[in-house]
Amino acid sequence: MKELSFSIIVCTRNRPNDLLNLFDSIKNQTVQPDEIIIVDSSDEKLTFLKKFNKKFNKEFFKKSLLVYKHTKPGLPYQRNVGISLNKSDLISFTDDDIIFEKNYIEEIKKVFLNNPKYGGGMGAIVNINPKKWTLYKTFRRIFLLQVEHSYGKYTCSGMPTHPFG
Secondary structure (H helix, E strand, O other), rough: OOOEEEEEEEEEEOOOOHHHHHHHHHHHHOOOOOOEEEEEOOOOOOOOHHHHHOOOOOOOOOOOOOOOOOOOOHHHHHHHHHHHHHOOOOOEEEOOOOOOOOOOOHHHHHHHHHOOOOOOOOOOOOOOOOHHHHHHHOOOOOOOOOOOOOOOOOOOOOEEEEEEO
């Protein structure tokens, strides 16, 4: 079976500290991404910051192709820029304030290797306080927002439901 290459595309704006925490969680993955693309619309280029350059380099990410692009603001625009720069089979659009579980990339690659007809997927938030999680899930169901572990169709409000497995 063919090994799938994997890119992480991060669209960011004026949140360098969150991005640096994300870098730590990427570095600690059981499988490293083939490519990390940062599409930055910050007021000042992140490459002007020493703390950004300290981590976004080949010594920190030894196995990943690193791409940095400064653009105008706008999430859809930034995602399209990221896609145009991508060279991998799989793309993970990641918010700059995400912290990955250690085996995130490994598990995503397994899913797509075992299910080559899949067109997409998404992770889940797992660090919500259990008391708040119940309230959060109830709120989402009442207002017909996104639902996980469901039947894979759309709600009346137009939000997707996500099957599991």
